[in-house]
Amino acid sequence: MTPGKDQLIWMYDKMVEARYYEDSLAAIYMEGKTPKFDIGSGPVPGEMHLAAGQEPCAAGVCVHLRADDTVTATHRPHHAAIAKGVDLNRMTAEIFGKKTGLAGGRGGHMHLLDPAVNFACSGIIAQGTGPAVGAALAARLQGRDSVAVSYVGDGAANQGAFHEALNLAALWKLGVVFVIEDNAWGISVPKAKSTAVRDNAVRAAAYGIPGVHVADNDTLEVFKAAGEAVARARRGDGPTLIEIETYRYYGHFQGDPELYRPAGEVAALKAKDPIDRLTKHMLESGAATRADLDAVAAKARQRVDAAIKFARDSDYPAPEEALEHVFA
Amino acid sequence: MKSNRELTVSRAMAEAIAQEMRTDPSVFVMGEDIGTYGGIFGATAGLLDEFGEERVRDTPISETGFIGAAVGAAMAGMRPIAELMFVDFYGVCMDSISNLAAKNIYFSGGNCKVPMVLMTATGGGYNDAGQHSQALHATFAHLPGLKVVAPSNAYDAKGLMISAIRDDSPVIYMFHKGLQGLAWMNWPQSAAAIVPEDAYAIPFGEAKVLREGRDVTIVAISMMVHRAMEAAEALAADGIDAEVIDLRTLVPLDRKTVVESVRKTGRLVVVDEDYSSYGLTAEVIASVVETDISLLKAAPRRVAYPDIPIPYSRPMEDFALPNADKIGAAVRQTLGKAA
Ligand SMILES: Cc1ncc(C[n+]2csc(CCOP(=O)(O)OP(=O)(O)O)c2C)c(N)n1
Numbered sequence: 001m002t003p004g005k006d007q008l009i010w011m012y013d014k015m016v017e018a019r020y021y022e023d024s025l026a027a028i029y030m031e032g033k034t035p036k037f038d039i040g041s042g043p044v045p046g047e048m049h050l051a052a053g054q055e056p057c058a059a060g061v062c063v064h065l066r067a068d069d070t071v072t073a074t075h076r077p078h079h080a081a082i083a084k085g086v087d088l089n090r091m092t093a094e095i096f097g098k099k100t101g102l103a104g105g106r107g108g109h110m111h112l113l114d115p116a117v118n119f120a121c122s123g124i125i126a127q128g129t130g131p132a133v134g135a136a137l138a139a140r141l142q143g144r145d146s147v148a149v150s151y152v153g154d155g156a157a158n159q160g161a162f163h164e165a166l167n168l169a170a171l172w173k174l175g176v177v178f179v180i181e182d183n184a185w186g187i188s189v190p191k192a193k194s195t196a197v198r199d200n201a202v203r204a205a206a207y208g209i210p211g212v213h214v215a216d217n218d219t220l221e222v223f224k225a226a227g228e229a230v231a232r233a234r235r236g237d238g239p240t241l242i243e244i245e246t247y248r249y250y251g252h253f254q255g256d257p258e259l260y261r262p263a264g265e266v267a268a269l270k271a272k273d274p275i276d277r278l279t280k281h282m283l284e285s286g287a288a289t290r291a292d293l294d295a296v297a298a299k300a301r302q303r304v305d306a307a308i309k310f311a312r313d314s315d316y317p318a319p320e321e322a323l324e325h326v327f328a
Numbered sequence: 329m330k331s332n333r334e335l336t337v338s339r340a341m342a343e344a345i346a347q348e349m350r351t352d353p354s355v356f357v358m359g360e361d362i363g364t365y366g367g368i369f370g371a372t373a374g375l376l377d378e379f380g381e382e383r384v385r386d387t388p389i390s391e392t393g394f395i396g397a398a399v400g401a402a403m404a405g406m407r408p409i410a411e412l413m414f415v416d417f418y419g420v421c422m423d424s425i426s427n428l429a430a431k432n433i434y435f436s437g438g439n440c441k442v443p444m445v446l447m448t449a450t451g452g453g454y455n456d457a458g459q460h461s462q463a464l465h466a467t468f469a470h471l472p473g474l475k476v477v478a479p480s481n482a483y484d485a486k487g488l489m490i491s492a493i494r495d496d497s498p499v500i501y502m503f504h505k506g507l508q509g510l511a512w513m514n515w516p517q518s519a520a521a522i523v524p525e526d527a528y529a530i531p532f533g534e535a536k537v538l539r540e541g542r543d544v545t546i547v548a549i550s551m552m553v554h555r556a557m558e559a560a561e562a563l564a565a566d567g568i569d570a571e572v573i574d575l576r577t578l579v580p581l582d583r584k585t586v587v588e589s590v591r592k593t594g595r596l597v598v599v600d601e602d603y604s605s606y607g608l609t610a611e612v613i614a615s616v617v618e619t620d621i622s623l624l625k626a627a628p629r630r631v632a633y634p635d636i637p638i639p640y641s642r643p644m645e646d647f648a649l650p651n652a653d654k655i656g657a658a659v660r661q662t663l664g665k666a667a
Contacts, residue, residue, distance in 0.1 A: 036511070037511070037512045038512060038513070038514065039454050039455075039456075039512050039513055040453065040454040040455060040513065040514055040642075045455030045456075045457075045640055045641065045642055046454065046455040046456040046457055046460075046640060047456055047460070097455070097640055097641030097642055097643075097644075098641070101641075104641075105639065105640060105641030105644060106457075106458075106637070106639045106640060106641065106644065107457060107458070107640055108455070108456075108457040108640030108641070109457075109640075110457060110459065110460075111457055111458065111459065111640070122459070123416075123457070123459035123460055124416075124417060124419070124420065124459055125389045125417075125420075126389075126420075155388070155389045156389060158388035158389050158390045159389050159390060159391075159420065160390070160392045160393070160420065161420065186360070186388070186389055187360065187361045187365065187368070188361045188363075188364050188365035188386075189360065189361060189363075189364075189386045189387075189388070193386055193388075194388040194389070195388060255512060259364070259365070260364045260365060316641060316642070316643045317641055317643065317644055318643075319643045319644055319646065319647030320647065321644060322634070322636060322639040322644035322645070322647055322648050323634060323636055326635070326636050326637070
C-alpha cells in the first residue's frame with residue numbers, strides 16, 4: 001500500500017502543521033516562566049507534553065480515517081488532534097485556558113475532547129484503550145463501519161488497561177487499531193527498563209491478532225501498516241496492534257531538565273527527521289515540487305498563527321463557570 | 329551534635345527514607361521515576377546513588393502490579409515504600425490498595441502484618457486540571473484498614489515518614505506537591521522547617537495546635553494548614569483570636585484535641601482541599617457534634633473544594649480553591665459577623 005499524491009500532500013500538511021504548532025507552543029509555554037521555571041505562571045497553564053518528532057504516528061494513521069471514526073490519544077495529544085481534524089482555534093484556546101476553548105477552559109491540554117470529530121485524550125496512562133473498544137463496539141451494534149484508533153506510549157503498554165482492551169477487542173473482533181508510539185522513554189525510565197520484550201508488537205500474539213512493528217519513524221511504513229489495519233478493522237476482521245519507533249525531541253514535559261537523557265540523542269534523531277525524509281521522498285518521486293510544498297507549509301503555519309492569535313485574544317472564563325457542566 | 333538545618337519537605341522525606349534504609353535492610357522503595365529522576369516531586373532524591381537499583385527500583389507504568397507486589401513483599405517480611413506518582417492515578421490500582429493492602433491483616437485474624445507505605449502526591453493550585461490536582465484525603469481515610477497521614481511541614485514529614493515505615497499496617501502517606509519545596513512550584517516558606525538530623529518518629533493520631541486562640545477553632549490538614557494560618561493572622565488584625573489545629577493524620581484521627589479546642593472556643597471551621605461532600609470536613613464536625621452538641625455556640629462551617637472536577641483555567645481554579653479569605657469569611661459567619 002503506497003500513498004497517492006493527495007495523501008502525501010495531506011500527510012505533509014498535517015506533519016508541518018503539528019511541528020510548527022509544537023515548536024510555537026514550546027516557546028509560548030516558557031513566556032513568564034524564565035529565568036526561573038515556575039509551572040504556575042505564563043500564558044499556558046499546567047504541564048505541557050510536546051510530541052514534536054512523533055508526527056508520522058499521527059499523519060500516517062489518521063490519513064486513513066473519517067470524521068465518524070474515533071481517536072483516543074494520550075497526554076501528548078496535539079499531533080493526533082491536528083491529524084484527526086480537531087478545531088484548531090478551539091483546541092488552542094482550550095490549551096490557553098480560555099472561554100472559547102473546546103471545554104471553556106475546564107479540561108486543558110491533557111483533556112482535549114471534541115465530539116464533533118470523535119477525538120478524546122487523557123492524562124491517565126492507557127486510559128483511552130477501553131473507550132476505543134467501546135466506540136468500535138457501538139459502531140458494530142449500530143451497524144456502522146466506523147473504526148477506532150487508540151494511541152498509547154510504549155510505557156502504557158505495561159498498563160493493565162491496555163491488555164484488557166486488547167483482549168476484549170480481539171475476542172469480539174472489533175474494529176480497533178492500537179497504535180503504540182514508542183519514543184523509547186516513559187518519563188525518565190527507558191523502555192529497556194520497563195519491559196523484557198524488545199518489540200511490543202509481539203504482544204499481539206498473546207491475543208491472537210496481527211502485530212506490526214514499524215522501524216525508525218518512517219512515515220510511508222506507518223501509512224502502509226495503518227492502511228492495512230484500518231481496512232481490516234472496517235471490514236469487520238478485528239483489531240491490529242502497531243508499534244511505531246518514533247522520536248521525542250522535547251523533554252517529557254516542558255521544563256523537564258532531562259538529566260536522564262544521553263547527550264546527543266536528540267541531535268542524532270533530528271538528523272533523520274521524518275518531515276525532511278518525507279519532503280525528500282515527495283520531491284524525488286515527483287509527487288510535489290518545492291513550490292507546492294512551500295505553499296502547503298505556508299498555509300499550515302498561517303492556520304497555527306491564527307489559532308494562537310485567536311487563543312491569546314480570547315477572554316478567560318468567568319471564575320464561577322467552574323461550577324457548570326458537572327452533569328449533562 | 330547540635331544542628332539547626334532547615335529542610336524542605338521533599339528533602340525531609342528522602343532523609344527519613346534513607347535513614348530507615350540504612351538501619352533496616354528490609355526497607356526498599358519502588359515506583360515510577362523514583363530512581364535516576366529522584367521522584368517527580370523529589371521524595372526519593374539521592375536514594376539510588378546510595379542504595380543502588382535493587383533497593384531503589386524504577387517500575388514500569390504498572391501500578392496494579394507493583395502496588396500489589398508491595399503488599400506481597402510486605403507480607404513476606406519486607407518493608408516496601410511504593411510511590412503512586414499522583415494520587416489521581418489511584419483508579420488504576422485501587423483494588424491492590426483497598427482490597428489487599430487494607431484487608432489482609434483482617435482476613436488473617438491479625439495473624440499477618442502488611443508493613444508497607446504508599447506515598448502519593450496530592451493537591452492543585454498549579455493549573456494541571458482534573459486528573460492531576462485532587463486531594464482525595466477522604467477516599468483513603470474512608471477505607472477501614474489504611475492509616476492515612478498528610479504532613480504540612482518538613483519536621484512532621486520526616487517524623488511521620490519514619491513512623492509510617494516502622495508501622496506494621498499499611499500507611500498512605502499523602503504529601504502535597506505545593507509543599508515539597510520544589511524549585512519549579514511556588515510554596516509557602518512555612519513548609520520548610522528545622523529538622524533534626526537524628527531519626528525521630530511522630531506518633532500517629534496526635535494533632536498539633538499550631539496557634540492558640542480563644543474565639544474559634546480552625547482545623548486543617550496539609551496545604552490548608554498554611555491557608556488557615558494566613559487566615560488567623562488576618563483575623564488577628566481584626567481582633568479575632570483563632571486557634572489553628574493541624575490534624576497531621578486522618579487515620580487515626582485525633583478527635584480529642586479538636587473537641588477540647590472547641591470546648592474552649594465554642595466555634596468550629598474545618599478546612600480541606602478535598603471535595604466538600606462526604607469528606608474530612610464533615611467527619612471533624614461530626615466528631616464534635618456527636619460528643620456534645622452544646623459545645624458549639626454557632627453552626628460549624630466547612631471550607632472545602634466544591635463538588636466539581638478540578639478546572640484547568642487559572643481563574644476558575646483560583647475561584648474553586650479554598651483560601652485565607654474564604655476561611656476568614658467562614659470564621660466571621662460563626663461569630664455572627666458579616667463576611
Ligand atoms: C496511570 C498513570 N500512571 C502514571 C502516570 C504518570 N505518567 C505520565 S506520562 C508517563 C510516561 C508515559 O510514557 P509513555 O506511555 O511511553 O508515553 P510518552 O510520555 O513517552 O509519550 C507517566 C509515567 C500517569 N499519567 N498515569
